[in-house]
Amino acid sequence: MTLTQLEAFVLVARLGSVRAAARVLGVSEPAVSGALAALRQHLGDPLVERTPRGMDLTPGGQRLVPIASQMVNLAVEAEDAIRRARGAPELLRVVATSTVAEYVARPLLNAFTSRHGPIEATLGVTTAAEMPVLLTERLADVGLGPSLTDLEAKPMMRYRLVVVAGKRHGLARAAHLELSALAGQDWLVDASGADPATEIGMLLSRLRVPEGRIRVFPSLSAAWAAAADGEGVAPGVAHLVASDVERGRLVPLPVAGTPIDVLWHVNALGADRRSSVATRLWRFLDTPHAMQAMHRADGSLPVSRFRPPVYVTLWS
Amino acid sequence: MTLTQLEAFVLVARLGSVRAAARVLGVSEPAVSGALAALRQHLGDPLVERTPRGMDLTPGGQRLVPIASQMVNLAVEAEDAIRRARGAPELLRVVATSTVAEYVARPLLNAFTSRHGPIEATLGVTTAAEMPVLLTERLADVGLGPSLTDLEAKPMMRYRLVVVAGKRHGLARAAHLELSALAGQDWLVDASGADPATEIGMLLSRLRVPEGRIRVFPSLSAAWAAAADGEGVAPGVAHLVASDVERGRLVPLPVAGTPIDVLWHVNALGADRRSSVATRLWRFLDTPHAMQAMHRADGSLPVSRFRPPVYVTLWS
DNA sequence: CGGGCGCCTAAGCGATTGCTTATCGCCCAC
DNA sequence: GTGGGCGATAAGCAATCGCTTAGGCGCCCG
Numbered sequence: 001m002t003l004t005q006l007e008a009f010v011l012v013a014r015l016g017s018v019r020a021a022a023r024v025l026g027v028s029e030p031a032v033s034g035a036l037a038a039l040r041q042h043l044g045d046p047l048v049e050r051t052p053r054g055m056d057l058t059p060g061g062q063r064l065v066p067i068a069s070q071m072v073n074l075a076v077e078a079e080d081a082i083r084r085a086r087g088a089p090e091l092l093r094v095v096a097t098s099t100v101a102e103y104v105a106r107p108l109l110n111a112f113t114s115r116h117g118p119i120e121a122t123l124g125v126t127t128a129a130e131m132p133v134l135l136t137e138r139l140a141d142v143g144l145g146p147s148l149t150d151l152e153a154k155p156m157m158r159y160r161l162v163v164v165a166g167k168r169h170g171l172a173r174a175a176h177l178e179l180s181a182l183a184g185q186d187w188l189v190d191a192s193g194a195d196p197a198t199e200i201g202m203l204l205s206r207l208r209v210p211e212g213r214i215r216v217f218p219s220l221s222a223a224w225a226a227a228a229d230g231e232g233v234a235p236g237v238a239h240l241v242a243s244d245v246e247r248g249r250l251v252p253l254p255v256a257g258t259p260i261d262v263l264w265h266v267n268a269l270g271a272d273r274r275s276s277v278a279t280r281l282w283r284f285l286d287t288p289h290a291m292q293a294m295h296r297a298d299g300s301l302p303v304s305r306f307r308p309p310v311y312v313t314l315w316s
Numbered sequence: 317m318t319l320t321q322l323e324a325f326v327l328v329a330r331l332g333s334v335r336a337a338a339r340v341l342g343v344s345e346p347a348v349s350g351a352l353a354a355l356r357q358h359l360g361d362p363l364v365e366r367t368p369r370g371m372d373l374t375p376g377g378q379r380l381v382p383i384a385s386q387m388v389n390l391a392v393e394a395e396d397a398i399r400r401a402r403g404a405p406e407l408l409r410v411v412a413t414s415t416v417a418e419y420v421a422r423p424l425l426n427a428f429t430s431r432h433g434p435i436e437a438t439l440g441v442t443t444a445a446e447m448p449v450l451l452t453e454r455l456a457d458v459g460l461g462p463s464l465t466d467l468e469a470k471p472m473m474r475y476r477l478v479v480v481a482g483k484r485h486g487l488a489r490a491a492h493l494e495l496s497a498l499a500g501q502d503w504l505v506d507a508s509g510a511d512p513a514t515e516i517g518m519l520l521s522r523l524r525v526p527e528g529r530i531r532v533f534p535s536l537s538a539a540w541a542a543a544a545d546g547e548g549v550a551p552g553v554a555h556l557v558a559s560d561v562e563r564g565r566l567v568p569l570p571v572a573g574t575p576i577d578v579l580w581h582v583n584a585l586g587a588d589r590r591s592s593v594a595t596r597l598w599r600f601l602d603t604p605h606a607m608q609a610m611h612r613a614d615g616s617l618p619v620s621r622f623r624p625p626v627y628v629t630l631w632s
Numbered sequence: 633c634g635g636g637c638g639c640c641t642a643a644g645c646g647a648t649t650g651c652t653t654a655t656c657g658c659c660c661a662c
Numbered sequence: 663g664t665g666g667g668c669g670a671t672a673a674g675c676a677a678t679c680g681c682t683t684a685g686g687c688g689c690c691c692g
């Protein structure tokens with residue numbers, strides 16, 4: 001019974017799928033399956049069993065989840081306690097949905113780390129569904145994106161969601177559009193578009209856009225670049241597309257109900273279980289420096305540039 | 317960072333010595349030293365450091381102890397939870413000081429297991445100093461012997477401690493003896509005699525018997541056999557030596573202050589952290605069956621037979 | 633009923649674990 | 663100054679871990 005095995009088990013139990021657990025851990029799926037098999041044999045209990053939809057816990061598995069989860073939590077706590085006692089730089093692991101990660105998280109963390117002494121921050125991209133699991137299992141300290149239930153959440157930033165297209169797009173000259181008129185369009189989105197728990201994902205699922213008409217780009221910048229080339233319509237963050245709109249490369253479509261006011265949130269464990277760095281970041285978000293950093297990214301990343309779709313990127 | 321390493325660390329921290337930890341774990345001392353080295357390197361902290369007397373915790377080590385201890389505890393809890401969910405026989409790990417283990421624990425556990433369904437009981441011999449560590453680290457469920465502070469203790473059995481010798485021993489015909497007159501004798505004892513926290517050990521240290529005059533036998537039976545051969549004096553449990561006294565092989569010495577009334581205790585974690593089998597044994601001790609079993613051992617083990625000095629003996 | 637999704641097993645690999653015995657090094661006590 | 667107690671280190675070994683790729687098997691969905 002190793003901590004790796006317990007972690008794999010907890011993630012499978014919480015995410016309901018070996019596949020998802022493997023993705024979160026950044027390993028192949030047989031690696032997780034193997035860990036599970038070892039644990040099953042060691043304890044002499046199947047722990048989780050396949051069902052038509054997902055995996056189901058056995059009675060033994062149900063008892064094991066909270067225990068194993070706590071053990072994994074304590075392992076992180078142990079490393080953290082020693083790190084702090086040694087005076088080593090603190091670790092801050094942030095995860096965010098792709099759009100937040102792309103534009104807001106990096107400048108925010110830059111501003112935070114430059115003010116709060118030696119901190120080793122890591123930034124990872126994840127889906128809204130995975131985020132609560134990453135936080136409760138202490139694979140991450142802070143999650144940026146939609147508000148999560150069962151965790152502490154606080155509004156972090158307000159933005160205005162619009163729909164944009166290239167200036168030669170068929171709808172670019174329309175005077176007025178109903179939202180439903182966009183259901184048949186080609187939608188160019190980032191990973192958040194494929195995530196039904198984000199604002200953009202919810203928009204697409206409300207419109208019932210067929211899967212075949214959704215093209216997922218590795219970044220929203222890439223989607224906007226494709227939109228500028230007339231390949232379809234894209235969700236846009238008002239202040240981020242402003243410069244491209246000014247230069248005439250993108251046109252905000254006059255869709256009824258837009259711009260939509262949307263809130264991004266910070267999510268973390270309750271204050272008593274939160275790491276000290278996470279608490280400091282939590283408070284930092286109320287300062288003008290944070291606000292300024294989050295909005296500074298308006299035109300700094302040209303539409304044509306985007307970062308590769310790595311699952312977790314390290315940065316110093 | 318493996319559970320084995322954490323366990324080794326906790327035991328070293330709690331026992332204040334690598335050696336003692338190795339003995340408790342039943343492995344060689346380099347095994348523990350190696351585990352410690354691996355953990356030290358992984359965490360980048362010495363954790364424990366040598367001092368003139370024993371090992372001292374670094375600040376990091378101090379923070380780690382409770383966390384690591386809890387992790388080890390949870391690991392045991394996990395196995396136990398699964399075992400119970402599976403309906404497998406429950407596990408009851410009993411440790412006792414040597415005298416208790418030799419005469420009382422076995423018949424007691426036999427009576428208990430034969431009444432309380434399928435239980436897999438193990439019996440180990442330990443010192444009074446190690447016992448609280450074994451219990452708090454969940455290496456054992458129940459400890460039989462002297463009353464331990466910081467744990468829940470309950471009187472289990474009262475016995476009368478006497479001093480015996482062979483009938484040809486110089487003191488065998490004395491009409492009256494002061495306790496201090498025995499300080500210069502050769503004392504024949506079991507492991508409990510070398511344990512300053514047991515009644516017998518306390519007696520010897522009160523008398524300031526020099527080390528060279530204490531001969532430790534693998535069992536009290538062996539010590540009595542040697543005493544019968546006139547090799548010295550030995551502590552005796554009144555009702556256990558009764559048959560040898562009747563047959564004239566041993567003589568209880570008329571020492572002032574003896575027989576000494578002594579209590580053996582059951583020790584365990586607080587009721588909330590105690591395993592369910594331990595609780596059942598705890599309650600079983602109040603029954604007449606328990607009392608009867610504990611006293612039944614009076615003559616069943618002839619003086620000449622004794623068990624080898626294994627640290628932990630398994631039995632079914 | 634075929635295809636594909638999702639889990640499991642197999643095979644193989646390098647690194648680590650966990651243990652041993654033997655030896656060294658330190659420090660205190662005699 | 664010199665054992666002896668105690669911890670660290672070395673060397674060596676079998677077993678396990680943790681990961682990979684490749685392929686099989688069950689099952690829902692089209």
